[in-house]
Amino acid sequence: MTNGLDTEALRQTMDAVRDKPELAQVAFGIQSEWSGGAHQRATTTAPFQNGEAIAGRTATFAFESDEPTALLGTDKAASPGEYILQALAGCYAVTYASVAAARGIELSSLTLDLQIDFDLQGFLGIDESVRPGAQEIRVDVRAQSPNATTEQLQELTELVQQRSPIRDTLADPVKVTTTLLTDEAR
Structure with missing residues (x-):
């Protein structure tokens, strides 16, 4: 364990x-x-x-x-934006724990502080040049380990960024298909 x-x-x-x-x-x-x-x-x-x-x-x-x-x-x-942060935090936590475990790194603590920025001009249709989605997500990580160096924790952090499915979903375009199902379609 x-x-x-x-x-x-x-x-x-x-x-x-x-x-x-x-x-x-x-x-x-x-x-x-x-x-x-x-x-x-x-x-x-x-x-x-x-x-x-x-x-x-x-x-x-x-x-x-x-x-x-x-x-x-x-x-x-909670707002949908806060759920995005929760999804990323949850994914980071399991990715940190599993990648660290696979590498024999014991984590004594892991704290994630996350922030997401939106510009409401896009959502409100005020400025078409502003995207309605998030402008930036920032994650501050505090990881401690009794058996890993700072360099190993930095390498672990880089691996987490590469392997986190939710980070990848947020950082790279993903196809989203939305279909209206009406009563007539039944």
């Missing part, structure tokens, strides 16, 4: 994916319902691996989003 991860299970997972690359294909989903204004509630759906529902995953999780009142919301939940 290293960094809270079963290193034998990590090795077995890596071996299984090497032997059967189709096991690397995973998909996650949610179903979201808008409840008015800037508020929505979502529930997770079954995750899939190699086209089949992941066995043993019976739990579903619910989460909500809203905006601060200054941004037209009712401040009942």
Whole structure:
């Protein structure tokens, strides 16, 4: 056990994916319902691996989003921008823990401070030259290890940036397909 991860299970997972690359294909989903204004509630759906529902995953999780009142919301939940940061932080945490464990690095602590910047002129349609999406995401990492040097932790940080699926999703263009399903289409 290293960094809270079963290193034998990590090795077995890596071996299984090497032997059967189709096991690397995973998909996650949610179903979201808008409840008015800037508020929505979502529930997770079954995750899939190699086209089949992941066995043993019976739990579903619910989460909500809203905006601060200054941004037209009712401040009942975290904003979608904060969820982006949470997704990146969660992915960084598991990537740090697993890559470090695979390299024999024990983490005694890992703290991530994240910020995301938006320019609302794009969202509001005020300035077409401003993209509606995030302008920048900044991550400050504090990692401590009883058995790794600063140089090894820096190398680990570089590997995390290369291997984090959520960072890659945010940093490189990803195809997003949106389809309107109407009652007529049924």
